Amino acid sequence: MTRSALISRNNYFYRQEESSGDAFRRCEEQMAGRRVECLWKRHVVEQLKQRDRVQRQAFEEIIHQYNRLLEKSDLQVVFSERLQTEKYEQQNRHDLSPGVEGGRSDSLQQEMAQMRIKHQEELTELHKKRGELAQSVIELNNQIQQKDKEIQSNEAKMLEYQQQISRLEGECRELRNSLSDLERANQTLRDEYDALQITFSALEEKLRKTTEDNQELVTRWMAEKAQEANKLNAENEKDSRRRQAKLQKELADAAKEPLPIDPDDDIEVLSEDAVKGTGETSPSRQTSRAPRRVSQPPPPAGLLDSFSNIFGRRRSVNSFGSSPESAEVPSACADVRVPSTALHVFDAHDGEVNAVRFSPGSRLLATGGMDRRVKLWEVVSGRCEPKGVLTGSNAGITSIEFDSAGSYLLAASNDFASRIWTVDDYRLRHTLTGHSGKVLSARFLLDNARIVSGSYDRTLKLWDLRSKVCMKTVFAGSSCNDIVCTEQCVMSGHFDKKVRFWDIRAESIVHELELLGRVTSLDLNHDRTELLSCSRDDLVKIIDLRSNAVRQTFDAQGFKCGSDFTRVTFSPDGSYVAAGSADGVLYIWNVLTGKLDKTLDKGHSSAINSVSWSPSGAYVASVEKGSKAVLWSDM
Secondary structure, rough: OHHHHHHHHHHHHHHHHHHHHHHHHHHHHHHHHOOOOOHHHHHHHHHHHHHHHHHHHHHHHHHHHHHHHHHHHHHHHHHHHHHHHHHHHHHHHHOOOOOOOHHHHHHHHHHHHHHHHHHHHHHHHHHHHHHHHHHHHHHHHHHHHHHHHHHHHHHHHHHHHHHHHHHHHHHHHHHHHHHHHHHEEEHHHHHHHHHHHHHHHHHHHHHHHHHHHHHHHHHHHHHHHHHHHHHHHHHHHHHHHHHHHHHHHHHHHHHHOOOOOOOOOOEEEHHHHHHHHHHHOOOOOEEEOOOOOOOOOOOHHHHHHHHHHHOOOOOOOOOOOHHHHHHOOOOOOOOOOOEEEEEEEEEOOOEEEEEEEEOOOOOOOEEOOOOOOOEEEEEOOEEEEEEEEOOOOOOOOEEEEEEOOOEEEEEEEEEEEEEEEEEOOOEEEEEEEOOOOEEEEEEEOOOEEEEEEEOOOOOOEEEEEOEEEEEEEOOOOOEEEEEEEEEEEEEEEEEEEEEEEEEEOOEEEEEEEEEEEEEEEEOOOOOEEEEEEEOOOOOOEEEOOOOOOEEEEEOOOOHHHOOOOOOEEEEOOOOOOEEEOOOOOOOEEEEEOOOOOEEEEOOOOOOEEEEOOOOOOOOOEEEOOOOEEEEEEEE
């Protein structure tokens, strides 16, 4: 292919590229004029523009340089052909006129040789430039390829960055949405907090007003009580004056009447001064007569009513200030019968039964369970008949205690409170709250006007039922599982294996006794000289309170304490000890011999939680982790 053909081909390609570019521009203008909104057409146009820019701009300079080289080469070829033609003509002329033009031909040949050398040098220089341009073309092609690779890598990076940008934009949208949700939730919480704050302020103000009203009512009530007491005292004084006047009148009438003297009667001779003291007889008359026994009238009913009930309600009392049931309480020498038979097995509660206790008269049996109820059962002919249900607790019952008269029942509960009900009408009278943990035991003191409670929060609280407030709070250092009380001493069994003896007046520990296991139960004998304890080392011990030492230890093969709250009991005369085992067997030990007396295993199907011996000594009641209770006796 000749150089002119190459130049024409390059020009053709260049013109084709220019025409394709013009065609693309015309196509773009037509598409823009028609305003076609098709996305794929736009994409095609953009791709064509991109290819036009890449291919035309990259090769345009190379094509121009290459065309210039080809033009130069063609000029040199034409020039060399022209030189050859001139040389050929000169030779012909020399052949035609050799003599005339001989001298001129030599000079012409010399000039031609010099021109040939010159043109050869120019041709060599042009070839050199052509090689340099070819090398530059190769380098430019390499650069173009490298640039293409860079463009491709940049496009890949751009695509990756675009994907990353889209992903980050999605995450930003999600974060904005979550931020808006959190802001809405925060605003809702702020609104709720403001509402609760307003409610709290209103309740606080209401509490303050209620406290002031309560204080005012208490003041008025105390004033009215003082007025009633003054009226009662005035009436008592009037009655006493009337009785004295009546007595003086009777004495005067008796002094005026002559009385026969029986030699067998005891004779009391009134002195003159004594007769004068009556103001009814003459000083000259000395009278001798038998003395009269004048019975003093009973005190007014109002005076008894003011002291009969420390809980705010009246109850019938006998001449000793106790209820009729307290007169039925047996003495320490009650006829205790060791049980041998399960008289009555019955479902006591809907779930686990934690506590059982006989009333002081042995007529009623109380049970407390995890169903938040205290149930009363009447013991009739060896059976337990339902008597009533005491409700009001918000959690399971942990312990039960009757007062000494059997009129009130105290129960501790898992809802951090202790409650008092009246037995005759099943009404909830008081709720004592203040512990921060479940109350595991609560007991009446001997005066029935105070209560001691022990809690899982490691504190003991002393409550005054007259003022219905907590008088003292003592930190015991360990969870209190059970409590028993004497006149001025409280004995508590704790999770840290210690039995602590507290002085109520000093709020201090008088003595500590450490056992080998966690203390689960405490009980006192009738004389309050011996303390019965049960612990998780499966031992039942009797502690002599006079020497503060363990006097006896009871154990048996198969006996195992079922829980941290397993209750054991003394018999009414203190001669026997009854305890329930984790296998549902009731164990009875003889205190005098220190040996196991009986094991009763036909009644319970699960671990026994608590045992109670009736004050009459005739019955023993036990409850289990199931729902059953068993009444035992020797019948």
